[in-house]
Amino acid sequence: MSAVEPILPPATIGVLGGGQLGRYAVIAAGVMGYRTVVLEPDPVAPAGRVADVHLVAAYDDDEALRRMGDECSVVTTEFENPPAAALDVLDRRTLVAPSPMAVSIAQDRLLEKAFLTDAGMPVGPYAVVDDDAADPDIVYPAILKTARLGYDGKGQRLVSDASEMRAAWRLLGSVPCVLEQALDLRTEVSVVVARSASGAFASYPVAENTHVDGILDLTVVPASVPRRLADRAVGLGLAIADALDYVGVLAVEFFVVGSELLVNELAPRPHNSGHWTLDVAQTSQFEQQIRAVCGLPLGDTSLTRPGAAMVNLLGDLWDDGEPHWDAALQPGHTALHLYGKTTPRAGRKMGHLTSWGSRERAELTAVAARVALSRRG
Ligand code: ATP
Numbered sequence: 428m429s430a431v432e433p434i435l436p437p438a439t440i441g442v443l444g445g446g447q448l449g450r451y452a453v454i455a456a457g458v459m460g461y462r463t464v465v466l467e468p469d470p471v472a473p474a475g476r477v478a479d480v481h482l483v484a485a486y487d488d489d490e491a492l493r494r495m496g497d498e499c500s501v502v503t504t505e506f507e508n509p510p511a512a513a514l515d516v517l518d519r520r521t522l523v524a525p526s527p528m529a530v531s532i533a534q535d536r537l538l539e540k541a542f543l544t545d546a547g548m549p550v551g552p553y554a555v556v557d558d559d560a561a562d563p564d565i566v567y568p569a570i571l572k573t574a575r576l577g578y579d580g581k582g583q584r585l586v587s588d589a590s591e592m593r594a595a596w597r598l599l600g601s602v603p604c605v606l607e608q609a610l611d612l613r614t615e616v617s618v619v620v621a622r623s624a625s626g627a628f629a630s631y632p633v634a635e636n637t638h639v640d641g642i643l644d645l646t647v648v649p650a651s652v653p654r655r656l657a658d659r660a661v662g663l664g665l666a667i668a669d670a671l672d673y674v675g676v677l678a679v680e681f682f683v684v685g686s687e688l689l690v691n692e693l694a695p696r697p698h699n700s701g702h703w704t705l706d707v708a709q710t711s712q713f714e715q716q717i718r719a720v721c722g723l724p725l726g727d728t729s730l731t732r733p734g735a736a737m738v739n740l741l742g743d744l745w746d747d748g749e750p751h752w753d754a755a756l757q758p759g760h761t762a763l764h765l766y767g768k769t770t771p772r773a774g775r776k777m778g779h780l781t782s783w784g785s786r787e788r789a790e791l792t793a794v795a796a797r798v799a800l801s802r803r804g
């Protein structure tokens with residue numbers, strides 16, 4: 428369904444998925460006076476605990492989906508992999524934003540690459556791998572990635588020749604994969620944009636990202652890339668959002684190779700590299716998501732300080748017991764976010780820290796604050 432009139436508080440907004448992205452969306456909606464419904468099977472998931480209603484059911488549970496569709500004026504998603512059938516059930520009953528079509532493209536690397544290529548967007552060299560005799564024309568080393576269900580570097584293998592690639596394909600479950608040339612990255616940047624049904628568009632300043640073991644570790648904003656590249660990233664974000672007729676918040680991850688940008692992937696939702704907006708932007712990416720899907724005017728995306736830096740807090744930090752939260756908060760210009768997850772596991776995103784000031788100062792402060800968490804005494 429599509430919206431004609433803006434959806435105003437106290438209407439009900441649905442969020443499919445119960446992670447931290449949904450938690451912030453629910454909080455932002457609640458602040459604005461909306462009622463919220465979360466559909467998520469985990470009874471202690473971060474978003475379920477702050478929503479007005481938490482439907483504890485599988486994502487494809489027909490009864491829960493029907494209830495959600497009937498109660499909500501709009502439903503949005505907070506993770507990349509909602510079952511297509513679930514979005515279709517919702518789409519028949521209410522407004523779903525972003526559209527099931529946009530989500531289905533972003534959740535499948537092969538569809539995503541085909542979409543980006545057709546739309547004339549710059550992407551790195553890649554090949555499709557779908558059988559165990561594959562011998563694609565690609566320069567090794569290369570990275571084999573499952574087309575679906577990967578996140579935080581999961582479902583990926585670095586391979587150095589075709590026979591290693593075929594062995595990796597079997598290890599990954601013999602499922603459709605994309606094989607990407609491993610690029611020599613100068614750096615990585617991302618842009619979080621918002622588009623509403625009227626075509627209104629807004630972009631946050633471009634952020635610079637450092638990954639460790641395939642997981643985002645550090646985001647610094649504004650990115651230290653030439654103005655031309657930052658402007659180009661925003662322009663590509665706008666072109667992609669328009670090409671998808673996108674409604675909501677969309678993140679575009681880029682590789683910087685030489686002096687050019689290549690699109691890495693799309694996230695059809697707010698993004699980890701936009702978490703700094705919670706503390707250092709006039710409008711957070713989550714408030715922007717609510718504004719966009721409800722057809723409200725988009726909010727001001729400016730930084731409130733010259734710069735910001737965000738570091739992720741992974742479950743590994745709990746190896747020696749509860750981290751020293753007070754130590755991280757010692758610099759007053761640092762904010763602590765914990766998502767309320769009950770079980771810390773290695774590599775699991777448990778929270779983040781954001782610091783602000785000049786870009787350089789913010790980065791030093793955030794990194795030092797995280798070190799202080801595990802310092803004894
Ligand atoms: P996330 O969900 O955290 O965004 P993901 O599992 O979807 O991660 P990608 O974004 O594809 O995975 O890859 C994670 C990281 O691995 C990239 O940000 C980059 O640092 C590195 N990487 C991925 N593909 C390539 C490539 N072709 N060349 C060089 N580095 C790469």
Ligand code: MG
Binds near residue numbers: 680691692
């Ligand atoms: Mg990524």
